[in-house]
Amino acid sequence: MPSSQTPPAPSTDAGVSPLLIGLLALIALVAVLVPALLVANSPHVIVHKRPPVLISHRVVPQAELPPVEPVQLQAVDPDDARAINASVPFSTLPNPAARPFRLPGAADSRARAIDCLAAGVYYEAGDDTVGQRAVAQVIINRLRHPAFPKTVCGVVFQGSERRTGCQFTFTCDGAILRYTPTAAAWKRAREVAELALGGSVYKAVGHATHYHTDWVVPYWSASLEKISEVHTHLFFRWAGWWGTPPAFNRGYAGVEPNIPQMARLSGAHQGDAGTLLAPELTENGEPVDPEAIPDAAVPAPLGATGADNNSFAVTLDRTMNPEAFAALAIRTCGERTFCKFMAWTDAKQTPKQLPPSPAQSAAMSFSYLRDQNMGFAKALWNCQQFKRPSPVQCMRAQLPATATPPPAAAPVVAGDTKAIGPVPLAGIRKKSGGADQAAPAAPMVDKPQPSPTPR
Structure with a gap:
C-alpha cells in the first residue's frame, strides 16, 4: 500500500558558494573564447597533401632547343593550387602580340586544319569564345616555334599516342570520344578557328606556348614566365630568347595529316594522307598503354x-x-x-x-x-x-617481285654508230624530225610514297 507521508525537501546547503560558481563559469568562457580568437587572427597556412615539386626556373640558351614537358600535375587540392598559382608573379617584361598567321594550302588540308583547331579550342576552353581565341593563339604560336610540330593537327594531337604524353589532355583521356559538341557549339568553335587561321590575333596572350587552369599546378609552371590570365586560364612563355618574337620563325609544313579521332567530328579527316596515330583499342575497348x-x-x-x-x-x-x-x-x-x-x-x-x-x-x-x-x-x-x-x-598491297635476269645487251659492232638503248614499246610512237618513230620505254623506277613537306 503506498505511503501517505510527504517526502522531505532537498537540502540547499551543498557547501558551494555562488562566488565559486561564477569563477568556474568565467574560466569556462575564457577557455572557449581564447582559442577562437587565436584561430580567427592567425595567418592562413596552406597545407598540402603532398609538397609540390616544381621544375626550377632556367633560361634555356639559344643554342639548345627547349624541351616540351609532358602534362603532369601536382597532387594538390584545387584551393591550394589557386594559392600556389597566385604566388607566382606575372612577368614585368614586354608582352608583344604575335604576328598574324594565314593558313595556306589545298582546300582539303585547310579543312582538316580548321577542324583540328576547332576541336582544340572547344575541348580546352568549352563553349567560351574569349577562352577559345586565347587557346587558338597558343596553338598557332606553337606551330611557329621550332620545338613543336609544323602542322595545326600535329600541334593539337602531339603525343596523343601516349596516355601520359599528350600536350592537350582531351586527345589522350578519351574526352573527344565521350563528349560531342552540339551543332551550334561546333559551328562557333569552327568560326573561331577560321578567324585565327585567317590572320586574327588574340593579343592578350602574346607569344605564350603554355597554359593551364588556375586550379591545377603542372610541374613546369615555375620554370616559365607567367604573362597573362584569361578567365581561369594562366598563360606562359619560355624565358629568355625562346620566348621572344624572333624564336617563332619556323614555316608551316603545308599538308595536314588525317586524324582518326577527328573522323566522328569532321568529314575532312577520312583518307590516307599521313594519318596520325590514335590510341589503339583492345578487344574490351580499353586503350593499350x-x-x-x-x-x-x-x-x-x-x-x-x-x-x-x-x-x-x-x-x-x-x-x-x-x-x-x-x-x-x-x-x-x-x-x-x-x-x-x-x-x-x-x-x-x-x-x-x-x-x-x-x-x-x-x-x-x-x-x-x-x-x-x-x-x-x-x-x-x-x-x-x-x-x-x-x-x-591498311598497307598498300604489294606483289613480291620475281627475279628476272636483265636482257643481254646487244654486242657493239665496230663502226656501228647506232645508240644502244632499251627496246621500244610497241604501239607508242612520237614524232622526231618529221617522221614517226617508236618512243623508247621509260625506265621503271620505284617512287617513294609521298610524305609531309619537311619543315
Missing part, C-alpha cells in the same frame, strides 16, 4: 651497332593481339624523334638488314613511322593478314 609492355618484349634496333639506331625489324609473337602492335612500336621507339618500326609474323621473312627485299616488304605484317619534327606518326597493318575497322589503316 605502351608503358605497360615489359622491357623484355622491347627489341633492339636493327642498326644498334651501326649508323642507324632508329630502325627496327621485328618478328611478332603470333599470339599477340594485333591491336597491341602500335603500342609495341611506340614502346620500342621510346623518345626517338624519328623512328621506323617494321614487323613480320613470319620469322623467315624478317630481314637481317635493311632495306627489306621486295618479297619481304610484301610479307610485312605491320609498320609504324614517326617523325616528330613534322608532327607525323602513322601505323599500318597488312589487311590481308589482319582485318581493320578502316581502310586508312
Whole structure:
C-alpha cells in the first residue's frame, strides 16, 4: 500500500558558494573564447597533401632547343593550387602580340586544319569564345616555334599516342570520344578557328606556348614566365630568347595529316594522307598503354651497332593481339624523334638488314613511322593478314617481285654508230624530225610514297 507521508525537501546547503560558481563559469568562457580568437587572427597556412615539386626556373640558351614537358600535375587540392598559382608573379617584361598567321594550302588540308583547331579550342576552353581565341593563339604560336610540330593537327594531337604524353589532355583521356559538341557549339568553335587561321590575333596572350587552369599546378609552371590570365586560364612563355618574337620563325609544313579521332567530328579527316596515330583499342575497348609492355618484349634496333639506331625489324609473337602492335612500336621507339618500326609474323621473312627485299616488304605484317619534327606518326597493318575497322589503316598491297635476269645487251659492232638503248614499246610512237618513230620505254623506277613537306 503506498505511503501517505510527504517526502522531505532537498537540502540547499551543498557547501558551494555562488562566488565559486561564477569563477568556474568565467574560466569556462575564457577557455572557449581564447582559442577562437587565436584561430580567427592567425595567418592562413596552406597545407598540402603532398609538397609540390616544381621544375626550377632556367633560361634555356639559344643554342639548345627547349624541351616540351609532358602534362603532369601536382597532387594538390584545387584551393591550394589557386594559392600556389597566385604566388607566382606575372612577368614585368614586354608582352608583344604575335604576328598574324594565314593558313595556306589545298582546300582539303585547310579543312582538316580548321577542324583540328576547332576541336582544340572547344575541348580546352568549352563553349567560351574569349577562352577559345586565347587557346587558338597558343596553338598557332606553337606551330611557329621550332620545338613543336609544323602542322595545326600535329600541334593539337602531339603525343596523343601516349596516355601520359599528350600536350592537350582531351586527345589522350578519351574526352573527344565521350563528349560531342552540339551543332551550334561546333559551328562557333569552327568560326573561331577560321578567324585565327585567317590572320586574327588574340593579343592578350602574346607569344605564350603554355597554359593551364588556375586550379591545377603542372610541374613546369615555375620554370616559365607567367604573362597573362584569361578567365581561369594562366598563360606562359619560355624565358629568355625562346620566348621572344624572333624564336617563332619556323614555316608551316603545308599538308595536314588525317586524324582518326577527328573522323566522328569532321568529314575532312577520312583518307590516307599521313594519318596520325590514335590510341589503339583492345578487344574490351580499353586503350593499350605502351608503358605497360615489359622491357623484355622491347627489341633492339636493327642498326644498334651501326649508323642507324632508329630502325627496327621485328618478328611478332603470333599470339599477340594485333591491336597491341602500335603500342609495341611506340614502346620500342621510346623518345626517338624519328623512328621506323617494321614487323613480320613470319620469322623467315624478317630481314637481317635493311632495306627489306621486295618479297619481304610484301610479307610485312605491320609498320609504324614517326617523325616528330613534322608532327607525323602513322601505323599500318597488312589487311590481308589482319582485318581493320578502316581502310586508312591498311598497307598498300604489294606483289613480291620475281627475279628476272636483265636482257643481254646487244654486242657493239665496230663502226656501228647506232645508240644502244632499251627496246621500244610497241604501239607508242612520237614524232622526231618529221617522221614517226617508236618512243623508247621509260625506265621503271620505284617512287617513294609521298610524305609531309619537311619543315
